[in-house]
Amino acid sequence: MLTVLIDAGNSRIKVSFFDAADPSADTSVHAFAPADLNALADLIRQLPQRPARALGVSVTTEAIRQELDAILAPCPIQWQTPTTRLLRLKNRYHNPAELGPDRWLGMLGVLTARPVDGPLMLVSFGTATTVDTIDDHEAFLGGVIFPGVSMMQSSLGAGTARLPIAPMPAQVWPAFPQSTQAAIAAGIVAAQTGGVIRQWQQVAEHLGRAPLVFVTGGARAAIMPELQARIDSLGVDMGFGTIPLIESESPVLDGLRALAQHSTDA
Ligand SMILES: Nc1ncnc2c1ncn2[C@@H]1O[C@H](COP(=O)(O)OP(=O)(O)O)[C@@H](O)[C@H]1O
Numbered sequence: 001m002l003t004v005l006i007d008a009g010n011s012r013i014k015v016s017f018f019d020a021a022d023p024s025a026d027t028s029v030h031a032f033a034p035a036d037l038n039a040l041a042d043l044i045r046q047l048p049q050r051p052a053r054a055l056g057v058s059v060t061t062e063a064i065r066q067e068l069d070a071i072l073a074p075c076p077i078q079w080q081t082p083t084t085r086l087l088r089l090k091n092r093y094h095n096p097a098e099l100g101p102d103r104w105l106g107m108l109g110v111l112t113a114r115p116v117d118g119p120l121m122l123v124s125f126g127t128a129t130t131v132d133t134i135d136d137h138e139a140f141l142g143g144v145i146f147p148g149v150s151m152m153q154s155s156l157g158a159g160t161a162r163l164p165i166a167p168m169p170a171q172v173w174p175a176f177p178q179s180t181q182a183a184i185a186a187g188i189v190a191a192q193t194g195g196v197i198r199q200w201q202q203v204a205e206h207l208g209r210a211p212l213v214f215v216t217g218g219a220r221a222a223i224m225p226e227l228q229a230r231i232d233s234l235g236v237d238m239g240f241g242t243i244p245l246i247e248s249e250s251p252v253l254d255g256l257r258a259l260a261q262h263s264t265d266a
């Protein structure tokens with residue numbers, strides 16, 4: 001039985017598959033621009049077997065969600081909504097359904113991918129940046145949302161008379177950038193990194209343990225070098241040693257896959 005897994009984000013639609021007859025079969029991820037869903041329709045048409053089931057999360061527009069429903073028809077997409085608990089993962093949001101389903105399934109993805117002894121954080125550099133924490137009892141404590149890398153670039157370009165949309169090479173930036181492009185890129189990296197470091201320090205102080213950090217999202221490459229340097233430095237200062245960042249290509253699809261696997265086993 002073939003299950004289609006769909007992560008409909010604000011910038012891109014990511015798709016993968018789960019084959020109950022062969023759970024280790026191809027888990028590659030296909031990404032589509034919202035304006036290019038014909039390519040997804042082609043992919044679905046060319047599958048060797050018709051999908052029996054589709055599991056999805058969507059944080060994008062209702063119009064795109066309906067387009068996805070039409071592409072998968074007659075197979076209905078089971079769109080996921082956060083609740084108080086999903087498998088082992090508990091939800092401390094005041095109103096669980098208010099939480100983005102991509103954040104919720106992403107956390108399930110990192111939690112179920114490997115045994116983790118202690119708290120963990122999932123940082124997603126997507127359209128928005130989100131930094132979410134799961135404590136050592138597998139409860140999502142809450143998290144922060146701020147504008148993503150592209151949104152910061154474009155808002156500076158659109159909201160000022162003189163600032164360009166600066167390129168974002170992946171590097172550690174000097175403290176005192178001496179050109180406009182470097183000042184913008186370093187400023188965005190500082191803002192993105194600062195939000196993550198603030199959360200990491202709060203978790204380490206609150207729980208007395210160093211959280212593992214999983215990093216995902218299409219915009220992560222530009223932030224990783226500086227984030228790695230800063231988090232190592234904070235970890236050493238706090239007596240935890242260096243903190244490896246663990247890249248995760250598609251935790252949301254991993255979470256949907258864990259759900260598909262669970263309901264197949266049940
Ligand atoms: N080919 C691409 N298409 C769209 N966004 C891209 C691409 N490559 C990198 N990006 C960056 O990744 C972000 C989207 O990442 P993604 O994790 O797919 O986000 P979302 O889940 O919000 O759609 C964009 O905001 C942009 O900064």
Ligand SMILES: CC(C)(COP(=O)(O)O)[C@@H](O)C(=O)NCCC(=O)O
Nearest residue numbers: 009010059098099100126127128145
């Ligand atoms: C925070 C988000 C915009 C992130 O979306 P993304 O960048 O992955 O497209 C999305 O998860 C969302 O719309 N969340 C709803 C509000 C919340 O999570 O509290």
